[in-house]
Each structure stands twice: as structure tokens, then as C-alpha cells.
Amino acid sequence: MSGALLVAVLRNPAEAADLVPAEWNALIAAARAERLIGTLAVLLQDIAVPTSISPILTDARGEAEREKRQALWEADRAAAAMASCGVPVILLKGTAYAAAGLRAGEGRFIGDLDILVPRDRLADVEAAILGAGWEWVKPDPYDDDYYRRWMHELPPMIHKERDRMIDIHHTVLPLTARQTPDAAAMIANAIAIGHGLHMLSAEDRICHAAAHLIADGDLAGGLRNLWDIHCLCGEAAAVDEGFFLSLFERAAAHGLTDPVWRALRLAHRLYATPVTAYRSPISVDYSLRGGDRFFIARLLARDGWGRESRKLLRFAFFVRSHWLRMPPMMLARHLWTKWRKGHRPA
Amino acid sequence: MKHRIMLRIGPASFRIGSAWRQPIADLARLYAAYPQPVDGVADFTVRLEPTRPWRRFIRPSVFIGGDHMLADAAPMALAHGLLAAEMGMNMQMALGWRRHVLLHASCVEKDGKALVMTGESGSGKSTLAAQLGERGWRLMGDEFALLEPETGGVFAFPRLVSLKNQAIGVMQREAPEGRFGPLMRDTPKGDIRHLAPGAEAVARMDEGAMPALLLFPRFGFAPDIREVGQGEAFMRLTQASTNYVTLGEAGFSALTRFVTGVPARAIDFDSGETAIGMIDRLWAELA
Amino acid sequence: MAESRYRAEQGADIIVQPLDDVTLIYHRRSGQTHIVVSPVPEILAALAEGEADVPAILTRLARDYDLDDPGEARAGIAAHLDELVSLGLVTRI
Incomplete structure (x- = not known):
């Protein structure tokens, strides 16, 4: 299974020195499929690799540099657009890591620009962004209504000249999800990172990433998201001895104790994330618990040709991800509407 | 994957896997003179797979996958498998090549x-x-x-040169028969025949x-x-x-x-x- | 109302490449290529001397070019500056 191989090399890049060609082919295919090729390339920068592998890794590092430059420019453009309405630009996910120079941003694939804004300022932000050249991606009224009623973000918008998407979040998880993290508190605790940009606090960054990994997603691309959490934890814990205590405190305040704890257990098991166990004031350890093994099997479901294996398990997670976000009747209605239009959870 | 081939074309190398034998056999014949990737490591993976598991046997339909994919790429008929393999390689180059x-x-x-x-x-x-x-x-x-x-x-x-419609006849007058691939009729681009x-x-x-x-x-x-x-x-x-x-x-x-x-x-x-x-x-x- | 002042992207962020018929501008921060014609390269060159408002840009341009109708030139410069601001090549300060 190449998912396991990828994880092993990310955890200990020196292992790459012993790979045979068939393993290299599987590793590269899995890393590309998981969008971790840039991260892998950065980690292997100082490791001796076969001559045929160097150009592949050099390309991936170059591509990641470009991704980063483009993401920072999009953030700059959003800040320019939103300057008039006075709402601070709080970056989420990849763009935040890149803008703040965090380890999680090194080599990371970024994609869309994600920002978090206060729910009561949504209309102002929407107007400012639409006035600066972004436009709605889908003119479909069902999808639009679905987003506005149930989701945690506006329907996606794309810039008509630069062809880049922006996702404007007003809360952390869909409004139908079981957990309701406190987005207002996250906004209040956001920190400035220069050039008119902000990001979440160290604890909230992990709460946000864990919420999306465990509570929201179908775990597609989960290894990458878990790698983010691994890097965020390592960096924060290195400068703050009591970091995991404050992390669990924040997680509890957001109602995200379970997702955060599970994310830490998975990261610790797969990436050897240095976590701290506690007996008091709270009791936390990181040995695997019920259900974790299914998550791990799902995360590592990738064969030597970069294909997702274990189709049934994947389907279970697809239904599960909708189940978590929506009450059952709503789920049935949503799937029905999607299927009538020919969408299938392949 | 069950059937596979590796080959190098200029600076780029490919590993192509297929659920079916025929596309790989065609590639092996037409690319016989081409070198292997250095160290057996390929720049890109291409996959020719069934759109659904059972489609491998009944009404076979080839989905073109690989390191770089287009989400909305329509599947192709198995009779056009060689074309699918070529399109798969082109797609890797178009979406993934960075050295030139x-x-x-x-x-x-x-x-x-x-x-x-x-x-x-x-x-x-x-x-x-x-x-x-x-x-x-x-x-x-x-x-x-x-x-x-x-x-x-x-x-x-x-x-391989991809010849379409009238160009097939033009080139059949110029190049020996042994360098041609199978004639594929009614592909999305019309009739196609490859020339090594x-x-x-x-x-x-x-x-x-x-x-x-x-x-x-x-x-x-x-x-x-x-x-x-x-x-x-x-x-x-x-x-x-x-x-x-x-x-x-x-x-x-x-x-x-x-x-x-x-x-x-x-x-x-x-x-x-x-x-x-x-x-x-x-x-x-x-x- | 006070005149808006403008600042061009720093020289290190811009590559200007004249061709035989148009001028190309490569903007490093955005990774975008812009194909422009006169007077855009001239306006950018005038702004490269330092931040300025429209009258000051006009004065700088008038040193090197023959501007027959200052009113029209002024409106033209303002319109080009708006475009350059929306492309991110110029910042309104």
C-alpha cells in the first residue's frame, strides 16, 4: 500500500535512501494523488535520491513556490478589496500558513483562498468582493439556496480575470453539523501577520483543521490535512510547553474535544507528532481508541498506482460525512436532488 | 495494474498501466525502438481503467487516469484504447511538465x-x-x-503522430505500413491512425x-x-x-x-x- | 477634494520588455503578464520616479513628450491609472 509508504517517508525522510525503483514510482504517484508531492519534495531536499528522481522533486518544489506566490497575491487582492468595508482579512488553511511562514505551508498545495469573516458583516464583505472583480461560480438556485441555508461559507466565487476562487467562511462547520464551534471567539483571538492580513491563534488553527478533517470531511485528502495538524502542533509545542493544555481548553470551548483529540491520536500514530499526555488537570493519552483504525485504513487507502483502494470504506465515509453535517431527512433530500442531476458518489 | 509498460519519449518518461491487454500490446509494438526510463523510475503514471468494475467485461469503457487528471474527461471505447493511452500521456505533459x-x-x-x-x-x-x-x-x-x-x-x-481523417491517406502514401497503428474509426475526433x-x-x-x-x-x-x-x-x-x-x-x-x-x-x-x-x-x- | 496619490510596484517586481509593436509587463508578485501599448509604459516609467498624483505625473510626462491637450491627457492618465490599480500594478494611497 503506497499510502503507508508515503506516511513512512514523511515521518522519516531518511528512509527514502533505501527505496527501489518500484517503490519510488508508487511513492511519487501516492504523493501526487494526496497533494503532498511538494511537501515530500521539501523534506527530501537534502536526501540523496536517484538521478531520475531529483528533477521530479525540483519541479514539485518550484510548483509549490509558485502556488505560494499566487496564494499570497490573492490574499493581497482580497485585502485591497476589503479595505473599504473595514473588515479584517482572516486567512484560513494553506494561505494562512504560507503568509505566516509556518512549517505547514512549506511545499503545500494551496488552491482556493479561504477567509473567515463575522457573520453580521457578511453582506458588506460580499458586496466588496463582488465589486472587485469576483463573481459567483454557479448560477444554480438550488445550490445557492443550499449554501446559504445550511453551509458555513458563501457559495464559491471566482475572479473573472485571475481565475482564482475565494471561499468566504462565516463559521467553522456547516450550520447543520453537530458541533458548533465559536467562530466569533476565533475572530476575536485572531492575530495580525502584517500587510493587513490575519490568521487564527495557534490553538484555533488546530481546532479549525481538526474540525474539517474529522467532523466535516469524507477524509479525501486527509493525509495532507493531518500533515498540517502535525506541523502546527510541532511548531506551537516547541515554543509553549503547556501548549496541549491550552489546545484542549480551546477545543472544549468550541465543542471540538473529540475531533481534536482524535486528530492528535491519528497524527501521533501516523506522523509521530510529539504530543504531551496529561494526568491532571485533565486526563489525556494518545493510544488509539475505537474507530481510529477505520480512520487510519481510510487515510492509507491508496495503491501502488496512486488509485484509491477500498471502495466500500470510501463510500461509508462519504455517507458519514454527509450524515455528520446534515440531519437524515435533509440528507435524503440533498442526495436526491444531486442524483437527479447525475452526480454519483463514485 | 494487470498490464503495464514503461517508456521514455525525449526528456519525459511514463509508466502506463491498463486493465486490458490490447492498448499495452499496441504501445509495445509502436514504441519498440524507444528507450526505457533511466533507473526504471517514471516521471508520470498513466492509468487506463474501467469506469466501473464490471465495465471491464461488459461494454468496456476506458477511463483515463493518472498523476494529473481532468475531472470531466469523458471515457473512451476500448476499441480506441491506444488513443486513450496517448491522450493520457499528453494529459500528463500538458498538466504536469515543468522543465520546458x-x-x-x-x-x-x-x-x-x-x-x-x-x-x-x-x-x-x-x-x-x-x-x-x-x-x-x-x-x-x-x-x-x-x-x-x-x-x-x-x-x-x-x-506517435496522431493522424486524423484525410491525413491518414496522405501519410499512407509516404510511410511504410509497418509503422502504422490500428485504424480507429469514429473516435470523438473522427478516424484516427497513429504513425510511429x-x-x-x-x-x-x-x-x-x-x-x-x-x-x-x-x-x-x-x-x-x-x-x-x-x-x-x-x-x-x-x-x-x-x-x-x-x-x-x-x-x-x-x-x-x-x-x-x-x-x-x-x-x-x-x-x-x-x-x-x-x-x-x-x-x-x-x- | 485632495488628489489621489499613486505608487507603482517596485522596479524589482516588474519586468518591462518592449517588443516591435507592443510592450510586455511581467509582474512577479502576481505572476501575470500584461500586454500594453502607449501611454501605459510611459505612465509607469513616470511613476517609477516616486509616488505622485495625476498633475505631477502629467508634469513628468510633459518633460519628455508633447501633450497637445492637457485636459484630455489628464483624463486619459486618470483612466489608465484606474486600470493599473485594478491590475495591482499601481496602488492608490
Whole structure:
């Protein structure tokens, strides 16, 4: 299974020195499929690799540099657009890591620009962004209504000249999800990172990433998201001895104790994330618990040709991800509407 | 995957896996003279897989996957499996290649200098390159020309020439039957037959050349030759490149160097013989 | 109302490449290529001397070019500056 191989090399890049060609082919295919090729390339920068592998890794590092430059420019453009309405630009996910120079941003694939804004300022932000050249991606009224009623973000918008998407979040998880993290508190605790940009606090960054990994997603691309959490934890814990205590405190305040704890257990098991166990004031350890093994099997479901294996398990997670976000009747209605239009959870 | 092959085309190497035997057997025959990837490690993986597990047996339908994919790529009939494999390789190059500026152009070489021809499909650039390749020029590629930012040189990507409709008959008169692939009727692009490049094109695939002439051919119009300004040439080359934006400054420098150093002409023609006459004249005059 | 002042992207962020018929501008921060014609390269060159408002840009341009109708030139410069601001090549300060 190449998912396991990828994880092993990310955890200990020196292992790459012993790979045979068939393993290299599987590793590269899995890393590309998981969008971790840039991260892998950065980690292997100082490791001796076969001559045929160097150009592949050099390309991936170059591509990641470009991704980063483009993401920072999009953030700059959003800040320019939103300057008039006075709402601070709080970056989420990849763009935040890149803008703040965090380890999680090194080599990371970024994609869309994600920002978090206060729910009561949504209309102002929407107007400012639409006035600066972004436009709605889908003119479909069902999808639009679905987003506005149930989701945690506006329907996606794309810039008509630069062809880049922006996702404007007003809360952390869909409004139908079981957990309701406190987005207002996250906004209040956001920190400035220069050039008119902000990001979440160290604890909230992990709460946000864990919420999306465990509570929201179908775990597609989960290894990458878990790698983010691994890097965020390592960096924060290195400068703050009591970091995991404050992390669990924040997680509890957001109602995200379970997702955060599970994310830490998975990261610790797969990436050897240095976590701290506690007996008091709270009791936390990181040995695997019920259900974790299914998550791990799902995360590592990738064969030597970069294909997702274990189709049934994947389907279970697809239904599960909708189940978590929506009450059952709503789920049935949503799937029905999607299927009538020919969408299938392949 | 059950059936597989590895091969190298110019600077790029591929690992192709298939759920079916036939596409791999066709590739093995037509690419027999091509080298293997260095160290057995490929730049790209291509997969030809069933759209659903049972579709491998009943009404087989090929889904083209790989490292780089288009989400909405329509599946192909198994009878067109060779075409699917070629499209899969093209897709990896178009979406994933970073070491050169990838120009959607055909390219031939003579005396160490390259003629680059670009235009939309149907412009005749592919057939012209294939014909020139049988008439004293070295075929460097019928689909992609690879422009190296560091040197300004053009490198070859001599994969199978994809002949469409009337071009099939044209080339059957020029090249021996043994170099042709199966005739595939009624593909999404019409009838298609692949032609393996000649022995010299394969043997010298690693040799680059400095670009000496850029042409924008257009088939089906009264013969005409028009000068093309640098600005227009630049714009048309960026449109003909799948990775210009991705390469950033390196792409910008390579293309500005190209358009300021290489003369450009648009040529209209109504037959291959007319076009080849025009090319010979322009080459003597400008290259 | 006070005149808006403008600042061009720093020289290190911009590559200007004149061709025989148009001028190319490569903007490193955005990775975008812009194809422009006169008077855009001239306006950018005038702004490269330092931040300025429209009258000051006009004065700088008038040193090197013959501007026959200052009113029209002024409106033209303002319109081009708006475009350059929206492309991110110029910042309104």
C-alpha cells in the first residue's frame, strides 16, 4: 500500500535512501494523488535520491513556490478589496500558513483562498468582493439556496480575470453539523501577520483543521490535512510547553474535544507528532481508541498506482460525512436532488 | 495494474498501466525502438481503467487516469484504447511538465535548426510535420515542442503522430505500413491512425536545436504568406502553451527571447505540396 | 477634494520588455503578464520616479513628450491609472 509508504517517508525522510525503483514510482504517484508531492519534495531536499528522481522533486518544489506566490497575491487582492468595508482579512488553511511562514505551508498545495469573516458583516464583505472583480461560480438556485441555508461559507466565487476562487467562511462547520464551534471567539483571538492580513491563534488553527478533517470531511485528502495538524502542533509545542493544555481548553470551548483529540491520536500514530499526555488537570493519552483504525485504513487507502483502494470504506465515509453535517431527512433530500442531476458518489 | 509498460519519449518518461491487454500490446509494438526510463523510475503514471468494475467485461469503457487528471474527461471505447493511452500521456505533459515551456506545436529540424509550427487542430501543422519528417527533415514532434528556458533551445517529444481523417491517406502514401497503428474509426475526433516516427527521429530524440523559424499554418485557404509581429507571436504562443502561466518568470523570459530572436510568418495553403514549397522558400530566406 | 496619490510596484517586481509593436509587463508578485501599448509604459516609467498624483505625473510626462491637450491627457492618465490599480500594478494611497 503506497499510502503507508508515503506516511513512512514523511515521518522519516531518511528512509527514502533505501527505496527501489518500484517503490519510488508508487511513492511519487501516492504523493501526487494526496497533494503532498511538494511537501515530500521539501523534506527530501537534502536526501540523496536517484538521478531520475531529483528533477521530479525540483519541479514539485518550484510548483509549490509558485502556488505560494499566487496564494499570497490573492490574499493581497482580497485585502485591497476589503479595505473599504473595514473588515479584517482572516486567512484560513494553506494561505494562512504560507503568509505566516509556518512549517505547514512549506511545499503545500494551496488552491482556493479561504477567509473567515463575522457573520453580521457578511453582506458588506460580499458586496466588496463582488465589486472587485469576483463573481459567483454557479448560477444554480438550488445550490445557492443550499449554501446559504445550511453551509458555513458563501457559495464559491471566482475572479473573472485571475481565475482564482475565494471561499468566504462565516463559521467553522456547516450550520447543520453537530458541533458548533465559536467562530466569533476565533475572530476575536485572531492575530495580525502584517500587510493587513490575519490568521487564527495557534490553538484555533488546530481546532479549525481538526474540525474539517474529522467532523466535516469524507477524509479525501486527509493525509495532507493531518500533515498540517502535525506541523502546527510541532511548531506551537516547541515554543509553549503547556501548549496541549491550552489546545484542549480551546477545543472544549468550541465543542471540538473529540475531533481534536482524535486528530492528535491519528497524527501521533501516523506522523509521530510529539504530543504531551496529561494526568491532571485533565486526563489525556494518545493510544488509539475505537474507530481510529477505520480512520487510519481510510487515510492509507491508496495503491501502488496512486488509485484509491477500498471502495466500500470510501463510500461509508462519504455517507458519514454527509450524515455528520446534515440531519437524515435533509440528507435524503440533498442526495436526491444531486442524483437527479447525475452526480454519483463514485 | 494487470498490464503495464514503461517508456521514455525525449526528456519525459511514463509508466502506463491498463486493465486490458490490447492498448499495452499496441504501445509495445509502436514504441519498440524507444528507450526505457533511466533507473526504471517514471516521471508520470498513466492509468487506463474501467469506469466501473464490471465495465471491464461488459461494454468496456476506458477511463483515463493518472498523476494529473481532468475531472470531466469523458471515457473512451476500448476499441480506441491506444488513443486513450496517448491522450493520457499528453494529459500528463500538458498538466504536469515543468522543465520546458510546453508549446502545442509541431517541430522539425534540419542542419541543427528547428522549424516550429503552431496553430489550432485542423491547421495542418501535424500532417505537415509528418510529411517533412519523411522528406529529409528530422521530426521532433507533431504535438508538443519543448522550449528550454536556460538555453532557448527546442527539444523533441517525438511520440506517435496522431493522424486524423484525410491525413491518414496522405501519410499512407509516404510511410511504410509497418509503422502504422490500428485504424480507429469514429473516435470523438473522427478516424484516427497513429504513425510511429522514423528511425532517425527516435535515435536522435535527445538532441535539441535552436529555433530558426516560427510558422502559423492554416489549411484550407488560398495560398498566402503574412508577416507576424512580435506582440501577436507572443500572444499566440502563450495561448499555445499549457504551462506558460505555471512557469512564471522562466516562461516569460523564454517566450520573449523566442519572439525577439525568431522570425514569424503566417502561411495559408490549400495543399501539402503548396505548403512544403512555401516552407522551403521561407527556410532558405529566413532560417 | 485632495488628489489621489499613486505608487507603482517596485522596479524589482516588474519586468518591462518592449517588443516591435507592443510592450510586455511581467509582474512577479502576481505572476501575470500584461500586454500594453502607449501611454501605459510611459505612465509607469513616470511613476517609477516616486509616488505622485495625476498633475505631477502629467508634469513628468510633459518633460519628455508633447501633450497637445492637457485636459484630455489628464483624463486619459486618470483612466489608465484606474486600470493599473485594478491590475495591482499601481496602488492608490
